[in-house]
Amino acid sequence: MxxxxxxxxxxxxxxxxxxxxxxxxxxxxxxxxxxxxxxxxxxxxxxxxxxxxxxxxxxxxxxxxxxxxxxxxxxxxxxxxxxxxxxxxxxxxxxxxxxxxxxxxxxxxxxxxxxxxxxxxxxxxxxxxxxxxxxxxxxxxxxxxxxxxxxxxxxxxxxxxxxxxxxxxxxxxxxxxxxxxxxxxxxxxxxxxxxxxxxxxxxxxxxxxxxxxxxxxxxxxxxxxxxxxxxxxxxxxxxxxxxxxxxxxxxxxxxxxxxxxxxxxxxxxxxLEPLIALPSSPGKVFPVREVAGEPIYQAYIGSSANPGLRDFAVPAMMVKGRQVHEGVSFDINPTSRQVLENLVELGHLTDLLNAGARLHQTGCNGCIGMGQAPATNQISLRTVPRNFAGRSGTSEDKVCLCSPETATASALTGVITDPRDLEMDYPVFDEHSTFYVQDRNIRPPAQHPELSVVEKGPNISTLPTFDGLPDSLEAPVLLKVGDDISTDDILPAGSEILPFRSNIPVISEFTYTRLDSTYPERAKQHQDSGSLIVGGENYGQGSSREHAALAPRYLGVRVVIAKSYSRIHWQNLCSFGVLPLRFVAPESYDSIEQNDDLALPGLVEALKSGDKIVAENARTGERHELTHDLSERQIRMIIAGGLLNMMRQEMAA
Incomplete structure (x- = not known):
């Protein structure tokens, strides 16, 4: 800057x-x-x-x-x-x-x-x-x-x-x-x-x-x-x-x-023209007209990415007096109670329901695979922010990202449709004159917090404790992955897994299972001695969920070596004492194979002194120079075994 x-x-x-x-x-x-x-x-x-x-x-x-x-x-x-x-x-x-x-x-x-x-x-x-x-x-x-x-x-x-x-x-x-x-x-x-x-x-x-x-x-x-x-x-x-x-x-x-x-x-x-992101990346964007005509299974309106009243009102005005295609599930996910109340007040909810819409509860829902999963290999047009493979709850999904106008136009025709090709006038929604309702359900902080008792159900476990970074590490590469690995790949969301979010031993059983079902069991064999993961560019993109760093650490991951990292996941690795390193020479990535044993001597001293960090491959004898982007504060954190350990040490000093 x-x-x-x-x-x-x-x-x-x-x-x-x-x-x-x-x-x-x-x-x-x-x-x-x-x-x-x-x-x-x-x-x-x-x-x-x-x-x-x-x-x-x-x-x-x-x-x-x-x-x-x-x-x-x-x-x-x-x-x-x-x-x-x-x-x-x-x-x-x-x-x-x-x-x-x-x-x-x-x-x-x-x-x-x-x-x-x-x-x-x-x-x-x-x-x-x-x-x-x-x-x-x-x-x-x-x-x-x-x-x-x-x-x-x-x-x-x-x-x-x-x-x-x-x-x-x-x-x-x-x-x-x-x-x-x-x-x-x-x-x-x-x-x-x-x-x-x-x-x-x-x-x-x-x-x-x-x-x-x-x-x-x-x-x-x-x-x-x-x-x-x-x-x-x-x-x-x-x-x-x-x-x-x-x-x-x-x-x-x-x-x-x-x-x-x-x-x-x-x-x-x-x-600008109507655009669509094709499976399975938000960056795979094309004009809608280039892919028009493909049959769809689902059109999904809502999520944090299109949460405004106009994002529901315009679709309601488009379908008023019409019926969505008989083969399409037209899913409506109101994003706040206020939006839902306004849709009722303005009559738009009735228009949506009369057209064949399915109304779901106010919340994230299908965006994170919590219901509304599409049928196998069927196209789902969604106004959600992400279309990573399997995030919808269906492994072989075909989720596309688009505007409410494109999703609704396609719901009416049954195929991917540029809304400009509909034979109707563009519905202009005047949000300036809307009736808003203040949500009275949100609870303010308690007036007497000292009387409060924290209620813990049987699914909540205590946080695991971790030791500090070893000075030297000799460990296997239990997993080698490619570019743009997301946190959904590392620790998936969905109705089966997320209920274990407060139980790290259990949720760790799902770590990387989307890519390799054997990974958790193999990792447990090295839980005490430690293991490594090798990744490509943009490792850890997507959700901020720290479980994607905490669960691998619980299974024994001490070091991740990647070409580059997504910001939030990189920070999360540091917070839980996992050392995120980068290849100095990107071609080093190509010469390391899964199950190779790497030796990283003098890690702690190298981090403290700023000396080179080298990984030696036992299979090939090659030495790979590694680097990092850590601050002095983050180095102290990782050496201590994570942020909580560092805070405890500083408080005790």
């Missing part, structure tokens, strides 16, 4: 960072520490966060506001999920945290409705926390342990990103919406194009994008591997907060005239 002088015009990202900087300097790649104003946790990751707060001995949250949402694990097929909901509610009472119960909605739009404030920082144990950048916030996803330390009042540490300015001009044409903007960014830059960057949107094109349109774009910035997406807090944000009866929370935050950026791009919105 370009160093800013006192009088130099500043962009929005720089203003947000400078106003919260507590450690480090504004130099790209250097570790900085930021004060965190708000935190967000959800039930798939929040149970571990609450256990971590308990282990840290927290009395009350030390942020301006912390909120816990129940939105992922809503299926109550046995005691595990409801038990954990009770645990989360009682822990929130104990620690002074807002609690949003099941049925209130997906965390990101609900947080935007109720709590988001321009100029604030937000850290969430969900990778799509970045959606709040739509309000002029610096909002970032992180592992649960990082969020837990922020709740305790500690800074959040990250490497200083560069700021990429994206100038928007023109206005979106009919049948093109905000989802097509972020799909265009993914088409241009791919799933790694945002690495090490904050993406800031500016320009005259912003005038045609509402705050919820911006939410769509900010949410899926995570699929580019970014640090955060930032929009200015301008009149669109003021209007949104006014609709939410929170006018007093508005403060204008815009880039100074003449502000510069480290990197640049420009999109003329008027030239």
């Amino acid at each position: 370009t160093k800013q002088t006192k009088n130099q015009p500043r962009n929005v990202a720089t203003k947000l960072i400078e106003s919260h900087l507590v450690a480090g300097k504004l130099k790209a790649g250097e570790e900085i520490g930021l004060k965190i104003d708000q935190t967000l946790t959800q039930d798939a990751t929040g149970t571990l966060v609450m256990l971590e707060l308990e282990a840290m001995g927290l009395d009350q949250a030390r942020t301006e506001l912390s909120a816990q949402y129940v939105d992922h694990n809503l299926l109550q097929t046995d005691h595990r999920n409801p038990d954990d909901h009770l645990f989360l509610r009682s822990a929130c009472e104990k620690f002074g945290i807002w609690f949003s119960p099941a049925g209130s909605g997906v965390s990101h739009p609900v947080h935007m409705e109720r709590f988001g404030k321009p100029g604030k920082t937000l850290l969430g144990s969900d990778s799509h926390t970045c959606a709040a950048g739509s309000l002029g916030m610096l909002a970032m996803g992180a592992g649960g342990l990082s969020v837990a330390t922020a709740i305790c009042g500690e800074p959040f540490y990250l490497n200083m990103p560069r700021v990429m300015g994206v100038k928007l001009t023109g206005r979106l044409p009919e049948w093109v919406s905000a989802k097509d903007v972020i799909l265009e960014m993914l088409r241009r830059h791919g799933v790694k194009g945002g690495a090490g960057k904050i993406i800031e949107y500016y320009g005259p094109g912003l005038k045609g994008l509402s705050a919820m349109d911006r939410h769509v774009i900010a949410n899926m910035g995570q699929e580019m591997g970014h640090t955060a997406t930032v929009f200015p807090a301008d009149d669109a944000v003021r209007e949104f907060l006014g609709q939410q009866q929170r006018e007093d929370d508005f403060q204008r935050l815009e880039a100074d005239p003449g502000a510069t950026y480290d990197l640049h791009d420009e999109i003329d919105l008027s030239k």
Whole structure:
């Protein structure tokens, strides 16, 4: 990032960072520490966060506001999920945290409705926390342990990103919406194009994008591997907060005239067309017309990636008086109770149901494989943020990402359809005159937390403890994987696995089973002596779930060697004492095979001194030079065996 002088015009990202900087300097790649104003946790990751707060001995949250949402694990097929909901509610009472119960909605739009404030920082144990950048916030996803330390009042540490300015001009044409903007960014830059960057949107094109349109774009910035997406807090944000009866929370935050950026791009919105991401990557983007005509099984409206009232109202207006194709499951997932109440009030829900829609409960649901799985090898068009293979709950799925307009047009015809080819007028939805309802179900922090008792069901286990990094390691490469391995590949989501989120010994049984069903048993044989994983580019993309680092560590993984890492997973590995190393020469990756034994002598001393780290392959005799991007703080953390161990050591000193 370009160093800013006192009088130099500043962009929005720089203003947000400078106003919260507590450690480090504004130099790209250097570790900085930021004060965190708000935190967000959800039930798939929040149970571990609450256990971590308990282990840290927290009395009350030390942020301006912390909120816990129940939105992922809503299926109550046995005691595990409801038990954990009770645990989360009682822990929130104990620690002074807002609690949003099941049925209130997906965390990101609900947080935007109720709590988001321009100029604030937000850290969430969900990778799509970045959606709040739509309000002029610096909002970032992180592992649960990082969020837990922020709740305790500690800074959040990250490497200083560069700021990429994206100038928007023109206005979106009919049948093109905000989802097509972020799909265009993914088409241009791919799933790694945002690495090490904050993406800031500016320009005259912003005038045609509402705050919820911006939410769509900010949410899926995570699929580019970014640090955060930032929009200015301008009149669109003021209007949104006014609709939410929170006018007093508005403060204008815009880039100074003449502000510069480290990197640049420009999109003329008027030239965009409907786009679609094909299986199985958000970066595999094509114009809808290039793939039109393929039969579909499912059209799915909703999720944190398209959560606004217009994202449901426009489909309702499209299908009013019509019937969806008899072979299509038209799934409607309201994203907040407020949105659902408005759909009822405005009559749109009736229009959707009359057209043949299936209404599901308010929450994440099928987006993370919690129901609504498509049939085998059948195309599902979804307005969700991710289409990683198997994430839907069906192993042989064909999930495509698209706008609500494209999904609805295809539901009507039964085949992938460019909505511009429908014989109907574009339905214009006037969100300015909508009737909004304040959600009264969200529970504020308890007035007498000292009387609260944390309720733990039988599925909740204590956090495992780990030893520090050994000075030398001789261990097998139990798994070698390719590029763009996601956290869904490492530790899958879904209705079978996520209920074990607070039981690490059990959930570890599913580690890497999507790629290699034998991995957990093989890893257990080296649980005490240690093992390694070798990966390609962008290792650990996707979800922020720290289970994808914690479960491998529980099974004995001490070192991961990859070509490059996704930011959040890289941080999570450090937090649990797993050493993330990189190949100095990328061709070294090619000469290492699964089950090779690697010797890494003098690890601890090399990390402390900055000396070279070398891995010797017992099979070939080759020596591979390795490097890392760790700060001194992270080195101490890994040597100690993880963040909790380091904090305990520092408190005892």
